[in-house]
Amino acid sequence: MRTAHALAAAVILFAAATAGAPPDRSIVLASTTSTQDSGLFDYLLPIVKQHTGITVRVVAQGTGQALETARRGDCDVVLVHARSEELKFVAEGGSLRRYPVMDNDFVLIGQKSDPAAIGGMNDAARAFRSIRDKKVLFISRGDRSGTNLAELSLWKAAGIDIAKDKGAWYESIGQGMGAALNMASARGAYVLSDRATWANFRNKADLRILVEGDKRMFNQYGVMLVNPVKHPNVKKALGQAFIEFLISPEGQQAIANYRIDGRQVFYPDANAPGA
Protein backbone atom coordinates (compact mmCIF):
# COMPACT_ATOMS: atom_id res chain seq x y z
CA MET A 1 0.00 0.00 0.00
CA ARG A 2 2.76 2.33 1.00
CA THR A 3 4.60 1.37 -2.15
CA ALA A 4 1.55 2.27 -4.20
CA HIS A 5 1.42 5.70 -2.57
CA ALA A 6 5.11 6.28 -3.14
CA LEU A 7 4.72 5.20 -6.77
CA ALA A 8 1.82 7.58 -7.30
CA ALA A 9 3.82 10.40 -5.70
CA ALA A 10 6.78 9.65 -7.91
CA VAL A 11 4.70 9.64 -11.07
CA ILE A 12 3.12 12.96 -10.13
CA LEU A 13 6.55 14.40 -9.34
CA PHE A 14 7.92 13.26 -12.68
CA ALA A 15 4.89 14.54 -14.58
CA ALA A 16 5.14 17.90 -12.85
CA ALA A 17 8.80 18.12 -13.77
CA THR A 18 8.03 17.12 -17.35
CA ALA A 19 5.20 19.60 -17.82
CA GLY A 20 7.57 22.58 -17.69
CA ALA A 21 6.63 26.16 -18.53
CA PRO A 22 3.62 26.57 -20.84
CA PRO A 23 4.65 28.27 -24.16
CA ASP A 24 8.18 27.06 -24.77
CA ARG A 25 10.37 29.85 -26.20
CA SER A 26 13.64 28.00 -25.79
CA ILE A 27 16.15 26.49 -28.18
CA VAL A 28 19.10 24.18 -27.65
CA LEU A 29 22.39 25.53 -28.99
CA ALA A 30 25.35 23.18 -29.36
CA SER A 31 28.44 25.30 -29.16
CA THR A 32 32.09 25.20 -28.30
CA THR A 33 33.76 25.30 -24.93
CA SER A 34 35.52 28.52 -25.98
CA THR A 35 32.29 30.51 -26.25
CA GLN A 36 31.23 29.31 -22.80
CA ASP A 37 34.57 29.36 -20.97
CA SER A 38 35.30 32.86 -22.30
CA GLY A 39 32.14 34.10 -20.57
CA LEU A 40 30.65 35.35 -23.87
CA PHE A 41 27.34 33.51 -23.43
CA ASP A 42 26.90 34.67 -19.83
CA TYR A 43 27.03 38.18 -21.25
CA LEU A 44 25.29 37.70 -24.61
CA LEU A 45 22.36 35.37 -23.89
CA PRO A 46 20.49 37.77 -21.56
CA ILE A 47 20.72 40.34 -24.40
CA VAL A 48 19.33 37.76 -26.85
CA LYS A 49 16.50 37.04 -24.42
CA GLN A 50 15.74 40.74 -24.06
CA HIS A 51 15.59 41.34 -27.83
CA THR A 52 13.94 38.14 -29.05
CA GLY A 53 12.33 36.57 -25.97
CA ILE A 54 14.22 33.37 -26.74
CA THR A 55 15.85 31.36 -23.96
CA VAL A 56 19.00 29.79 -25.40
CA ARG A 57 20.12 26.59 -23.68
CA VAL A 58 23.78 26.07 -24.42
CA VAL A 59 25.43 22.67 -24.49
CA ALA A 60 29.15 23.47 -24.64
CA GLN A 61 31.18 20.83 -26.48
CA GLY A 62 34.16 20.74 -28.81
CA THR A 63 33.42 21.65 -32.43
CA GLY A 64 33.57 18.01 -33.56
CA GLN A 65 31.15 16.86 -30.85
CA ALA A 66 28.84 19.86 -31.36
CA LEU A 67 28.51 19.02 -35.06
CA GLU A 68 27.83 15.40 -34.11
CA THR A 69 25.08 16.59 -31.75
CA ALA A 70 23.63 18.55 -34.68
CA ARG A 71 23.89 15.53 -37.00
CA ARG A 72 21.83 13.49 -34.53
CA GLY A 73 19.21 16.23 -34.41
CA ASP A 74 19.78 16.83 -30.70
CA CYS A 75 20.05 20.61 -30.98
CA ASP A 76 18.33 23.37 -32.96
CA VAL A 77 21.31 25.57 -33.74
CA VAL A 78 25.06 24.94 -33.80
CA LEU A 79 27.74 27.63 -33.36
CA VAL A 80 31.31 26.40 -33.89
CA HIS A 81 34.73 27.40 -35.19
CA ALA A 82 36.14 25.15 -37.90
CA ARG A 83 35.20 26.59 -41.30
CA SER A 84 36.06 23.49 -43.36
CA GLU A 85 34.07 21.21 -41.03
CA GLU A 86 31.13 23.61 -41.15
CA LEU A 87 31.12 23.69 -44.96
CA LYS A 88 31.27 19.90 -44.96
CA PHE A 89 28.30 19.82 -42.59
CA VAL A 90 26.29 22.05 -44.94
CA ALA A 91 27.38 20.06 -47.99
CA GLU A 92 26.11 16.82 -46.48
CA GLY A 93 22.73 18.45 -45.81
CA GLY A 94 23.10 18.93 -42.04
CA SER A 95 22.17 22.57 -42.46
CA LEU A 96 20.84 24.66 -45.32
CA ARG A 97 23.16 27.61 -44.73
CA ARG A 98 26.19 28.70 -42.73
CA TYR A 99 26.40 32.27 -41.44
CA PRO A 100 29.73 33.76 -40.36
CA VAL A 101 29.33 35.51 -36.98
CA MET A 102 32.60 36.65 -35.46
CA ASP A 103 36.30 35.95 -35.23
CA ASN A 104 39.35 36.30 -33.06
CA ASP A 105 42.65 34.44 -33.10
CA PHE A 106 44.59 31.62 -31.55
CA VAL A 107 47.60 32.28 -29.34
CA LEU A 108 50.50 30.00 -28.46
CA ILE A 109 50.87 29.84 -24.69
CA GLY A 110 53.88 28.73 -22.65
CA GLN A 111 55.93 29.27 -19.52
CA LYS A 112 57.75 32.50 -18.83
CA SER A 113 61.03 30.53 -18.92
CA ASP A 114 60.24 29.50 -22.53
CA PRO A 115 62.65 26.54 -23.01
CA ALA A 116 61.96 26.37 -26.76
CA ALA A 117 62.82 30.07 -27.11
CA ILE A 118 59.78 30.99 -29.21
CA GLY A 119 58.75 34.15 -27.32
CA GLY A 120 58.06 37.09 -29.62
CA MET A 121 58.01 35.05 -32.84
CA ASN A 122 55.21 35.96 -35.20
CA ASP A 123 55.69 32.87 -37.37
CA ALA A 124 53.67 30.08 -35.76
CA ALA A 125 55.15 27.41 -38.02
CA ARG A 126 58.68 28.32 -36.94
CA ALA A 127 57.61 28.24 -33.29
CA PHE A 128 56.08 24.79 -33.73
CA ARG A 129 59.29 23.52 -35.37
CA SER A 130 61.31 24.86 -32.46
CA ILE A 131 59.06 23.08 -29.94
CA ARG A 132 59.44 19.83 -31.88
CA ASP A 133 63.23 20.22 -32.28
CA LYS A 134 63.79 20.91 -28.58
CA LYS A 135 61.20 18.27 -27.62
CA VAL A 136 59.54 20.49 -25.04
CA LEU A 137 56.23 19.26 -23.61
CA PHE A 138 53.25 20.28 -25.76
CA ILE A 139 49.63 19.69 -24.70
CA SER A 140 47.24 18.94 -27.55
CA ARG A 141 43.46 19.04 -27.04
CA GLY A 142 43.17 15.87 -29.10
CA ASP A 143 39.36 16.12 -29.18
CA ARG A 144 38.55 17.18 -32.78
CA SER A 145 37.61 20.62 -31.47
CA GLY A 146 38.11 23.74 -33.59
CA THR A 147 41.26 24.55 -31.63
CA ASN A 148 42.57 21.01 -32.08
CA LEU A 149 41.97 21.18 -35.84
CA ALA A 150 43.72 24.57 -36.01
CA GLU A 151 46.68 23.10 -34.11
CA LEU A 152 46.89 20.16 -36.52
CA SER A 153 46.91 22.46 -39.54
CA LEU A 154 49.69 24.54 -37.93
CA TRP A 155 51.85 21.42 -37.54
CA LYS A 156 51.19 20.73 -41.20
CA ALA A 157 52.17 24.30 -42.10
CA ALA A 158 55.40 23.73 -40.17
CA GLY A 159 56.13 20.78 -42.44
CA ILE A 160 55.71 18.33 -39.58
CA ASP A 161 53.67 15.14 -39.83
CA ILE A 162 52.62 15.15 -36.20
CA ALA A 163 50.95 11.73 -36.34
CA LYS A 164 54.35 10.24 -37.24
CA ASP A 165 56.64 12.73 -35.53
CA LYS A 166 55.11 12.94 -32.08
CA GLY A 167 57.05 11.59 -29.17
CA ALA A 168 56.73 11.61 -25.40
CA TRP A 169 56.91 15.43 -25.58
CA TYR A 170 53.53 15.59 -27.36
CA GLU A 171 50.55 14.76 -25.14
CA SER A 172 47.07 14.43 -26.59
CA ILE A 173 44.68 14.78 -23.64
CA GLY A 174 41.23 14.62 -25.25
CA GLN A 175 39.79 17.37 -23.06
CA GLY A 176 38.46 20.91 -23.27
CA MET A 177 40.42 24.16 -23.51
CA GLY A 178 40.28 24.90 -19.81
CA ALA A 179 41.54 21.43 -18.88
CA ALA A 180 44.38 21.80 -21.39
CA LEU A 181 45.35 25.19 -19.93
CA ASN A 182 45.22 23.80 -16.37
CA MET A 183 47.51 20.97 -17.43
CA ALA A 184 49.91 23.30 -19.23
CA SER A 185 49.98 25.48 -16.14
CA ALA A 186 50.68 22.56 -13.82
CA ARG A 187 53.34 20.98 -16.01
CA GLY A 188 55.06 23.88 -17.73
CA ALA A 189 53.93 22.87 -21.20
CA TYR A 190 53.15 24.74 -24.43
CA VAL A 191 49.55 24.84 -25.59
CA LEU A 192 47.49 26.48 -28.33
CA SER A 193 44.42 28.37 -27.09
CA ASP A 194 41.78 30.64 -28.52
CA ARG A 195 42.35 34.17 -27.25
CA ALA A 196 38.98 34.55 -25.49
CA THR A 197 39.28 31.44 -23.31
CA TRP A 198 42.85 32.44 -22.45
CA ALA A 199 41.79 35.96 -21.50
CA ASN A 200 39.08 34.65 -19.18
CA PHE A 201 41.24 31.84 -17.69
CA ARG A 202 41.94 32.43 -13.98
CA ASN A 203 44.71 29.93 -13.26
CA LYS A 204 47.42 31.41 -15.50
CA ALA A 205 50.27 31.09 -12.96
CA ASP A 206 53.52 31.38 -14.98
CA LEU A 207 51.83 30.97 -18.36
CA ARG A 208 51.81 33.77 -20.92
CA ILE A 209 51.27 34.45 -24.61
CA LEU A 210 54.51 33.72 -26.47
CA VAL A 211 53.43 33.72 -30.12
CA GLU A 212 50.58 35.70 -31.69
CA GLY A 213 49.72 37.63 -34.82
CA ASP A 214 50.37 34.96 -37.47
CA LYS A 215 47.63 35.14 -40.13
CA ARG A 216 47.35 31.35 -39.96
CA MET A 217 46.18 31.66 -36.35
CA PHE A 218 42.90 33.26 -37.44
CA ASN A 219 39.81 31.83 -35.72
CA GLN A 220 36.44 32.16 -37.46
CA TYR A 221 33.07 31.29 -35.86
CA GLY A 222 30.02 30.27 -37.88
CA VAL A 223 26.40 29.54 -36.92
CA MET A 224 23.94 27.17 -38.60
CA LEU A 225 20.32 26.09 -38.15
CA VAL A 226 20.03 22.31 -38.11
CA ASN A 227 18.19 21.20 -41.26
CA PRO A 228 14.49 21.03 -40.25
CA VAL A 229 13.71 18.78 -43.21
CA LYS A 230 16.07 16.13 -41.86
CA HIS A 231 15.03 16.68 -38.25
CA PRO A 232 11.39 17.81 -37.95
CA ASN A 233 11.80 18.43 -34.21
CA VAL A 234 14.10 21.40 -34.91
CA LYS A 235 12.55 24.67 -33.74
CA LYS A 236 12.94 26.36 -37.09
CA ALA A 237 11.38 29.77 -36.43
CA LEU A 238 13.02 30.31 -33.04
CA GLY A 239 16.39 29.02 -34.21
CA GLN A 240 16.35 31.23 -37.29
CA ALA A 241 15.29 34.25 -35.18
CA PHE A 242 18.28 33.63 -32.91
CA ILE A 243 20.65 33.50 -35.90
CA GLU A 244 19.08 36.63 -37.43
CA PHE A 245 19.68 38.47 -34.18
CA LEU A 246 23.34 37.38 -33.97
CA ILE A 247 24.06 38.71 -37.47
CA SER A 248 21.89 41.83 -37.11
CA PRO A 249 23.57 45.20 -36.40
CA GLU A 250 22.39 45.03 -32.74
CA GLY A 251 23.69 41.50 -32.29
CA GLN A 252 27.01 42.28 -33.93
CA GLN A 253 27.39 45.41 -31.78
CA ALA A 254 26.61 43.38 -28.63
CA ILE A 255 29.37 40.90 -29.53
CA ALA A 256 31.81 43.76 -30.16
CA ASN A 257 30.95 45.27 -26.78
CA TYR A 258 31.94 42.18 -24.79
CA ARG A 259 35.07 42.85 -22.75
CA ILE A 260 37.37 40.73 -20.60
CA ASP A 261 39.51 42.85 -18.30
CA GLY A 262 38.66 45.84 -20.48
CA ARG A 263 39.70 44.20 -23.76
CA GLN A 264 37.66 43.14 -26.76
CA VAL A 265 38.06 39.41 -27.52
CA PHE A 266 35.47 38.74 -30.25
CA TYR A 267 35.23 40.71 -33.49
CA PRO A 268 31.90 40.62 -35.34
CA ASP A 269 32.26 39.82 -39.05
CA ALA A 270 28.85 38.65 -40.29
CA ASN A 271 29.19 40.89 -43.34
CA ALA A 272 32.86 40.31 -44.07
CA PRO A 273 33.29 38.75 -47.51
CA GLY A 274 34.64 35.20 -47.41
CA ALA A 275 34.37 34.87 -43.61
Next chain:
Amino acid sequence: MPENASALHLLLTSDPALREIVWLSLFVSLSATLFAALIGVPAGALIALTRFRGREPLIVLLNALMGLPPVVAGLVVFLALSRSGPLGSWGLLFTPQAMIIAQTVLVAPIIAALTRQTIEDLWMEYRDELTAMNVAPVRRAITLIADAQFSLVTALLAGFGRATAEVGAIIIVGGNIDGFTRTMTTAIALETSKGELPLAIGLGIVLMLVVFAINALAWGARRAGERLAG
Protein backbone atom coordinates in the same frame (compact mmCIF):
# COMPACT_ATOMS: atom_id res chain seq x y z
CA MET B 1 41.65 30.18 3.18
CA PRO B 2 39.15 32.99 2.73
CA GLU B 3 39.04 32.51 -1.06
CA ASN B 4 37.82 28.95 -0.71
CA ALA B 5 34.81 30.22 1.17
CA SER B 6 33.51 32.17 -1.83
CA ALA B 7 30.95 29.52 -2.81
CA LEU B 8 30.00 29.08 0.85
CA HIS B 9 29.57 32.81 1.05
CA LEU B 10 27.35 32.71 -2.03
CA LEU B 11 25.23 30.01 -0.40
CA LEU B 12 24.98 31.78 2.92
CA THR B 13 23.98 35.01 1.22
CA SER B 14 21.38 33.00 -0.73
CA ASP B 15 22.74 33.63 -4.19
CA PRO B 16 19.75 32.58 -6.36
CA ALA B 17 21.84 30.94 -9.10
CA LEU B 18 23.68 28.78 -6.59
CA ARG B 19 20.49 27.93 -4.72
CA GLU B 20 18.99 26.78 -8.02
CA ILE B 21 22.00 24.55 -8.66
CA VAL B 22 21.83 23.00 -5.18
CA TRP B 23 18.07 22.52 -5.52
CA LEU B 24 18.39 20.86 -8.94
CA SER B 25 21.14 18.54 -7.68
CA LEU B 26 18.95 17.42 -4.80
CA PHE B 27 15.82 17.16 -6.94
CA VAL B 28 17.54 14.99 -9.57
CA SER B 29 19.39 12.71 -7.14
CA LEU B 30 16.47 12.31 -4.71
CA SER B 31 14.05 11.56 -7.57
CA ALA B 32 16.47 9.04 -9.06
CA THR B 33 16.94 7.39 -5.65
CA LEU B 34 13.16 7.22 -5.19
CA PHE B 35 12.60 5.60 -8.61
CA ALA B 36 15.55 3.29 -8.09
CA ALA B 37 14.12 2.25 -4.72
CA LEU B 38 10.71 1.54 -6.25
CA ILE B 39 12.44 -0.77 -8.73
CA GLY B 40 15.34 -2.04 -6.66
CA VAL B 41 13.72 -2.93 -3.32
CA PRO B 42 10.97 -5.20 -4.72
CA ALA B 43 13.37 -6.68 -7.28
CA GLY B 44 16.01 -7.37 -4.64
CA ALA B 45 13.47 -8.93 -2.26
CA LEU B 46 12.04 -11.08 -5.03
CA ILE B 47 15.44 -12.41 -6.00
CA ALA B 48 16.22 -13.09 -2.34
CA LEU B 49 13.04 -15.08 -1.71
CA THR B 50 12.55 -17.06 -4.90
CA ARG B 51 14.51 -19.78 -6.62
CA PHE B 52 14.63 -19.90 -10.41
CA ARG B 53 16.93 -20.84 -13.26
CA GLY B 54 19.69 -18.31 -13.82
CA ARG B 55 19.31 -16.84 -10.34
CA GLU B 56 22.99 -17.10 -9.43
CA PRO B 57 24.26 -15.44 -12.65
CA LEU B 58 21.64 -12.73 -12.10
CA ILE B 59 22.98 -12.05 -8.60
CA VAL B 60 26.53 -11.85 -9.96
CA LEU B 61 25.34 -9.49 -12.68
CA LEU B 62 23.53 -7.31 -10.15
CA ASN B 63 26.60 -7.13 -7.92
CA ALA B 64 28.77 -6.27 -10.92
CA LEU B 65 26.35 -3.52 -11.97
CA MET B 66 27.00 -1.80 -8.64
CA GLY B 67 30.26 -0.83 -10.30
CA LEU B 68 28.62 0.41 -13.51
CA PRO B 69 30.72 3.41 -14.62
CA PRO B 70 28.52 6.54 -14.67
CA VAL B 71 29.88 7.53 -18.07
CA VAL B 72 28.64 4.21 -19.51
CA ALA B 73 25.20 4.63 -17.96
CA GLY B 74 25.17 8.15 -19.38
CA LEU B 75 26.16 7.01 -22.83
CA VAL B 76 23.49 4.28 -22.93
CA VAL B 77 20.75 6.68 -21.84
CA PHE B 78 22.11 9.30 -24.26
CA LEU B 79 21.89 6.90 -27.22
CA ALA B 80 18.37 5.90 -26.19
CA LEU B 81 17.07 9.47 -25.75
CA SER B 82 18.88 11.07 -28.68
CA ARG B 83 16.61 12.24 -31.49
CA SER B 84 18.28 9.56 -33.61
CA GLY B 85 17.69 6.94 -30.89
CA PRO B 86 14.69 4.69 -30.15
CA LEU B 87 13.16 7.09 -27.59
CA GLY B 88 14.10 10.26 -29.48
CA SER B 89 10.50 11.34 -29.98
CA TRP B 90 10.15 11.90 -26.22
CA GLY B 91 12.42 14.91 -26.64
CA LEU B 92 14.01 14.37 -23.22
CA LEU B 93 17.71 14.71 -24.03
CA PHE B 94 19.38 17.68 -22.30
CA THR B 95 16.61 17.98 -19.67
CA PRO B 96 16.51 17.27 -15.91
CA GLN B 97 14.27 14.25 -16.64
CA ALA B 98 17.05 12.68 -18.72
CA MET B 99 19.39 13.15 -15.78
CA ILE B 100 16.91 11.43 -13.45
CA ILE B 101 16.64 8.49 -15.86
CA ALA B 102 20.42 8.14 -16.13
CA GLN B 103 20.92 8.23 -12.37
CA THR B 104 18.06 5.76 -11.88
CA VAL B 105 19.87 3.34 -14.19
CA LEU B 106 23.00 3.88 -12.13
CA VAL B 107 21.42 3.56 -8.68
CA ALA B 108 18.77 0.82 -9.14
CA PRO B 109 21.33 -2.04 -9.27
CA ILE B 110 23.00 -0.77 -6.08
CA ILE B 111 19.73 -0.71 -4.17
CA ALA B 112 18.60 -4.06 -5.64
CA ALA B 113 21.89 -5.81 -4.81
CA LEU B 114 22.04 -4.47 -1.24
CA THR B 115 18.35 -5.25 -0.66
CA ARG B 116 18.82 -8.79 -1.92
CA GLN B 117 21.66 -9.38 0.53
CA THR B 118 19.79 -7.84 3.47
CA ILE B 119 16.54 -9.72 2.82
CA GLU B 120 18.32 -13.00 2.17
CA ASP B 121 20.20 -12.76 5.47
CA LEU B 122 16.95 -12.02 7.26
CA TRP B 123 15.20 -14.90 5.47
CA MET B 124 17.85 -17.31 6.78
CA GLU B 125 16.96 -16.10 10.27
CA TYR B 126 13.17 -16.33 9.98
CA ARG B 127 12.81 -19.12 7.44
CA ASP B 128 11.49 -21.72 9.86
CA GLU B 129 8.90 -19.41 11.40
CA LEU B 130 7.61 -18.05 8.11
CA THR B 131 7.52 -21.51 6.55
CA ALA B 132 5.68 -22.93 9.54
CA MET B 133 3.14 -20.11 9.36
CA ASN B 134 2.69 -21.00 5.68
CA VAL B 135 3.00 -17.38 4.52
CA ALA B 136 2.67 -16.73 0.77
CA PRO B 137 5.84 -15.48 -1.00
CA VAL B 138 4.59 -11.94 -1.60
CA ARG B 139 3.50 -11.60 2.04
CA ARG B 140 6.88 -12.96 3.05
CA ALA B 141 8.63 -10.26 1.02
CA ILE B 142 6.48 -7.51 2.53
CA THR B 143 7.02 -8.84 6.07
CA LEU B 144 10.77 -9.03 5.61
CA ILE B 145 11.05 -5.62 3.91
CA ALA B 146 9.07 -4.09 6.79
CA ASP B 147 11.34 -5.82 9.27
CA ALA B 148 14.50 -4.73 7.48
CA GLN B 149 13.38 -1.16 6.83
CA PHE B 150 16.12 0.40 8.93
CA SER B 151 18.85 -1.60 7.25
CA LEU B 152 17.37 -0.75 3.87
CA VAL B 153 17.76 2.95 4.65
CA THR B 154 21.51 2.34 4.39
CA ALA B 155 20.99 0.83 0.92
CA LEU B 156 19.03 3.93 -0.10
CA LEU B 157 21.74 6.21 1.27
CA ALA B 158 24.39 4.27 -0.64
CA GLY B 159 22.35 4.79 -3.81
CA PHE B 160 21.77 8.47 -3.06
CA GLY B 161 25.47 8.94 -2.35
CA ARG B 162 26.34 7.43 -5.70
CA ALA B 163 23.84 9.74 -7.43
CA THR B 164 25.02 12.98 -5.83
CA ALA B 165 28.68 12.12 -6.34
CA GLU B 166 28.63 11.30 -10.04
CA VAL B 167 29.20 13.72 -12.89
CA GLY B 168 29.90 11.37 -15.81
CA ALA B 169 26.29 10.39 -16.55
CA ILE B 170 24.48 13.69 -16.03
CA ILE B 171 26.96 15.79 -17.97
CA ILE B 172 26.36 13.61 -21.05
CA VAL B 173 22.56 13.44 -20.90
CA GLY B 174 21.99 16.84 -19.27
CA GLY B 175 24.53 18.90 -21.18
CA ASN B 176 25.38 21.14 -18.17
CA ILE B 177 23.05 23.89 -19.42
CA ASP B 178 23.24 27.05 -17.31
CA GLY B 179 20.07 27.54 -15.28
CA PHE B 180 18.48 24.33 -16.57
CA THR B 181 20.60 21.20 -16.15
CA ARG B 182 23.59 22.50 -14.20
CA THR B 183 24.14 20.64 -10.93
CA MET B 184 26.76 20.87 -8.19
CA THR B 185 29.09 18.33 -9.80
CA THR B 186 28.81 19.64 -13.36
CA ALA B 187 29.31 23.20 -12.05
CA ILE B 188 32.49 22.05 -10.29
CA ALA B 189 33.74 20.49 -13.53
CA LEU B 190 32.98 23.72 -15.42
CA GLU B 191 34.60 26.07 -12.88
CA THR B 192 37.70 23.86 -12.85
CA SER B 193 37.90 24.10 -16.65
CA LYS B 194 37.67 27.88 -16.38
CA GLY B 195 40.59 27.85 -13.95
CA GLU B 196 38.31 29.17 -11.19
CA LEU B 197 39.81 26.71 -8.73
CA PRO B 198 38.81 28.50 -5.48
CA LEU B 199 35.18 28.65 -6.60
CA ALA B 200 35.33 25.00 -7.70
CA ILE B 201 36.66 23.83 -4.33
CA GLY B 202 34.12 26.05 -2.57
CA LEU B 203 31.31 24.36 -4.50
CA GLY B 204 32.84 21.02 -3.54
CA ILE B 205 32.66 21.96 0.12
CA VAL B 206 29.02 23.03 -0.26
CA LEU B 207 28.20 19.73 -1.97
CA MET B 208 29.77 17.73 0.83
CA LEU B 209 27.92 19.77 3.48
CA VAL B 210 24.61 19.14 1.70
CA VAL B 211 25.28 15.40 1.47
CA PHE B 212 26.31 15.36 5.13
CA ALA B 213 23.09 17.14 6.12
CA ILE B 214 20.95 14.61 4.19
CA ASN B 215 22.75 11.73 5.87
CA ALA B 216 22.34 13.32 9.29
CA LEU B 217 18.61 13.68 8.62
CA ALA B 218 18.35 10.04 7.56
CA TRP B 219 20.23 8.94 10.65
CA GLY B 220 17.98 11.05 12.88
CA ALA B 221 14.87 9.63 11.22
CA ARG B 222 16.18 6.11 11.70
CA ARG B 223 16.87 6.70 15.39
CA ALA B 224 13.44 8.21 15.91
CA GLY B 225 11.88 5.31 14.03
CA GLU B 226 13.70 2.73 16.13
CA ARG B 227 12.61 4.42 19.33
CA LEU B 228 9.00 4.44 18.15
CA ALA B 229 9.27 0.81 17.11
CA GLY B 230 10.59 0.15 20.63
